[in-house]
Amino acid sequence: MAFDPMEERGVPLERQLRNWSELNVTPYDTQAVHPYTRTRAILMNGIEVESIMNSHQTARHVTDVGLKQKLALVRRIEQQQQKAVNWLIPGEESNIAVTIGYEQVAVDLTAWVARNEPDPYLKQVYDFGLLEDFDHLYRYANLMDLMGESRKAAEITGELTEIIPGRPTIFEHRHPHDDLRRPMTKVGADRQSVLNGLTLVAAEQQTMNYYMNVGNRPTDPLARALYLEIAQIEEQHVSHYESILDPTLSWMANWVLREFHECWLYWSCMVEEVDPKVRQLWELHLNMEIEHLKTAWEMMKVIDRRDPRELLPDTRLVTPMVFEPNKAYLRQLVAKEVDLTAYDSEFVPITALPEEHRYFAYQAQVNAGGSPTEMVIDRHREAFGEDYRSETEGPHPVGALRERDRQGVLDYAQATQ
Structure with a gap:
């Protein structure tokens, strides 16, 4: 069933502020929560953070006082939304348990986006x-x-x-110039492509921010090192995804798109949520975002003197974003593309790079003392005899990554030199 936020009545802005007890929501039960309720909470926290930071950046680049006031009011409400969403995560859920949730978001969200991306190049990016x-x-x-x-x-x-292993993290470290992609243009891009791009920029930025803040919390030096290494890849991913967005859009156009994007995702969460209490939160925030969208819509008319319908000729929402298993898709993908790296904005096998390519110099520099993401697997094998996996669909589809001892990674490394 289609949903058009521009045709719905939202909650008036003056009625959207909540008191502290309303924001201090009851967290979910970490032992009983559905995994995809957790992923929705993590995702929507990241979406709100992105919206808030975009609003701050807009306020720093405009002079109109009336616009700054509108931005400040909506931003304050979205700060409250972010608190209510993020406070769903209970205090007894450890940082590493939340981290597993973050990576499940990254996997199943990105897989859904890739499977629902109409542009072949952008699909390859995802x-x-x-x-x-x-x-x-x-x-x-x-x-x-x-x-x-x-x-x-x-x-x-x-x-x-x-x-199970994907593209081994030790091989993911690339020179910064090779993490920049070709941008889409709003004129030529499918609307779903725009929504997909905004989703992954926000999600990866949220993961990057999380690891920047909690990565130094463990006491074990190897655990700290693991967070450190993967946090650097998350920075690469933010560069990777943000570079596909249209850099020519005005501040007002970006505001409208982000509010429409939030409507789409809160609507998606609402229709997919299995927890009744959490679903009520998604519905409340959707009704708030409807009014945020209409506010941005009117400000674009005033500031840019453009009809937002040029940007969004169709505001109906038909296809919700769905968290769901992607096991077969991932197995096919890892079998086909595990050996890829990047050369400028294109994707090529590592073996296709010339010997003098900057990839190898960068690899030699950052991996000179060894890779913590490999060390943690080695330590697990030393402690338990093998690595930890959850192979519900059978052996790994890549032969070199099938063995659960150290030799499997060595075979892969030799094959890609």
């Missing part, structure tokens, strides 16, 4: 990043096991997402 986040889930799952948590990572993911 598939490329997907295999790297897939590997991060595997590395963190092994760390979680080593940390002696009461649960295994597969209990967090509900076995909805497999935990």
